[in-house]
Amino acid sequence: MTILKEDSPKSFLEIERAGSVYRPVEERLADWHEVEQRLDRETIHRQTARCINCGIPYCHGSGCPFGNRIPDFNRAVRTGDLRLAWDILSETSPFPEFTSRICPALCEASCSAGPEFGAVTIRQIEKTIVETAFERGWVEPDAPRRIGRRVAVIGSGPAGLAAAQSLNRRGYTVTVFEKEKRPGGLLRYGIPEFKLEKRVIDRRLHLMRESGIEFVCSTRVGIDVSPDYLLRKNDALVVATGTPTPRDLDIPGRGLKGIHFALELLGGQNRYLGGEIAAPPVSAKGKRVVIIGGGDTGSDCLGTALRQGALSVLQIEIMPKPPVDRSPSTPWPQWPYMLRTSSSHLEGGDRRWSLLSKRFLGGEKSGAVEGIEVYPVQWSFDDRGKPLRFVPKNDDPEIISCDLVLLALGFLKPDPQALESEFRLQGRENVFYCGDAATGPSLVVRAAAGGLDAAEKLDSFFRSGK
Numbered sequence: 001m002t003i004l005k006e007d008s009p010k011s012f013l014e015i016e017r018a019g020s021v022y023r024p025v026e027e028r029l030a031d032w033h034e035v036e037q038r039l040d041r042e043t044i045h046r047q048t049a050r051c052i053n054c055g056i057p058y059c060h061g062s063g064c065p066f067g068n069r070i071p072d073f074n075r076a077v078r079t080g081d082l083r084l085a086w087d088i089l090s091e092t093s094p095f096p097e098f099t100s101r102i103c104p105a106l107c108e109a110s111c112s113a114g115p116e117f118g119a120v121t122i123r124q125i126e127k128t129i130v131e132t133a134f135e136r137g138w139v140e141p142d143a144p145r146r147i148g149r150r151v152a153v154i155g156s157g158p159a160g161l162a163a164a165q166s167l168n169r170r171g172y173t174v175t176v177f178e179k180e181k182r183p184g185g186l187l188r189y190g191i192p193e194f195k196l197e198k199r200v201i202d203r204r205l206h207l208m209r210e211s212g213i214e215f216v217c218s219t220r221v222g223i224d225v226s227p228d229y230l231l232r233k234n235d236a237l238v239v240a241t242g243t244p245t246p247r248d249l250d251i252p253g254r255g256l257k258g259i260h261f262a263l264e265l266l267g268g269q270n271r272y273l274g275g276e277i278a279a280p281p282v283s284a285k286g287k288r289v290v291i292i293g294g295g296d297t298g299s300d301c302l303g304t305a306l307r308q309g310a311l312s313v314l315q316i317e318i319m320p321k322p323p324v325d326r327s328p329s330t331p332w333p334q335w336p337y338m339l340r341t342s343s344s345h346l347e348g349g350d351r352r353w354s355l356l357s358k359r360f361l362g363g364e365k366s367g368a369v370e371g372i373e374v375y376p377v378q379w380s381f382d383d384r385g386k387p388l389r390f391v392p393k394n395d396d397p398e399i400i401s402c403d404l405v406l407l408a409l410g411f412l413k414p415d416p417q418a419l420e421s422e423f424r425l426q427g428r429e430n431v432f433y434c435g436d437a438a439t440g441p442s443l444v445v446r447a448a449a450g451g452l453d454a455a456e457k458l459d460s461f462f463r464s465g466k
């Protein structure tokens, strides 16, 4: 092979990182399609040369929860062997088509080139590999040899799907139970269409069904079917029920109309776009929207509210504004604490930090929210810049006027014992918990890795003769 200039060990110095490319703001606000564009083949080819196959690839070792062999697939793309790249990627990653769209890319945060020169654009390389694989027909249904054991999976988010796919490949006969109308969990009913089009989930589900996995939807385990019954009909259970309880903000005025949890907006909009309901149950159209919570769910609310036609959108946060660059409290290769600006933030709306919400104000007659009373707070930091605690800056309240409040404050970690007793599964050795249900709210990549891990444990359990 010709050694190109880009193949020198200094490529990461000579070629600039290509970041995300989004469709123009005006165009994307007028539809719900994915905002991020695929980088062209030539760009991806050049970008792979920036990977220098470093001695300790943190991207693979500590960054990626799947342990994706990133330097290896980068090299395969570089040499033009996309088939080999697909074989390497699909060996460890169950759903690269999801993660290449919505993963925050822990791998890139731990890339050796990252701190000084900009990380290799691993997520986009992954997207090129997986989409090429689908285009060229390399992603085929599995045809496992059955081993005569049955497993029921409760929940069809990334954790349940990953466990189901892995177990099916190992020969188990798998049935997935889902309380919603369609499988996918938060991939379908949380993450907006403009980040992950639902056709991408359906494409994978089609393959999974063709591979022999059965999906039983609109069925809530514990209500419509008992876990005990499932255990009698199956050899084992996988519980992947996610984190259903959003964190609330119990301050005066919480009962006013027009205050909703983020998922009421996001899930409702996705159900509407999916043709499940006639209109979104919560709409920001013509409203002054305040989102409480400065994280990713809040940013998803922002993009959704803008597309619905909000008059204005403000996202507020009690935490201080993070530093623009990596904080010393999270040195490389850790996931950096720093300011994050999503594609939605680039579309409009405002953000404010260090604001404590004390009270919702509403019209006595209408019973609807009209404002939020907030107070500025002063944060203190440890010597590495980690926020420690806050005190009110002054006693002067500020009233932020609004007609719609969205609470995006995260989700509560399920209590494992409560989950066991809800399903009456105490002390059962053949029940395996995974995903957000086991860890608390996390990421698609971690939930799916948890699903793979549960499948591995379940398989070892039976292999050990139990």
Ligand SMILES: Cc1cc2nc3c(=O)[nH]c(=O)nc-3n(C[C@H](O)[C@H](O)[C@H](O)COP(=O)(O)OP(=O)(O)OC[C@H]3O[C@@H](n4cnc5c(N)ncnc54)[C@H](O)[C@@H]3O)c2cc1C
Pocket: 102, 103, 104, 154, 155, 156, 157, 158, 159, 160, 177, 178, 179, 180, 184, 185, 186, 187, 190, 191, 192, 195, 219, 220, 221, 222, 240, 241, 242, 243, 244, 266, 296, 297, 300, 434, 435, 436, 437, 441, 442, 443, 444, 445, 447, 448
């Ligand atoms: C708005 C939002 C945006 C997000 N964006 C991103 C992102 O961009 N990138 C990222 O990496 N992560 C993101 N996350 C986090 C990510 O979606 C979750 O970490 C991940 O989906 C958890 O997967 P899971 O399979 O454990 O649970 P879930 O995806 O929550 O799936 C659990 C499933 O179990 C079903 N279920 C629950 N109880 C029962 C029952 N009794 N019977 C039958 N079915 C049941 C539920 O209906 C659900 O379908 C986001 C989260 C939210 C809320």
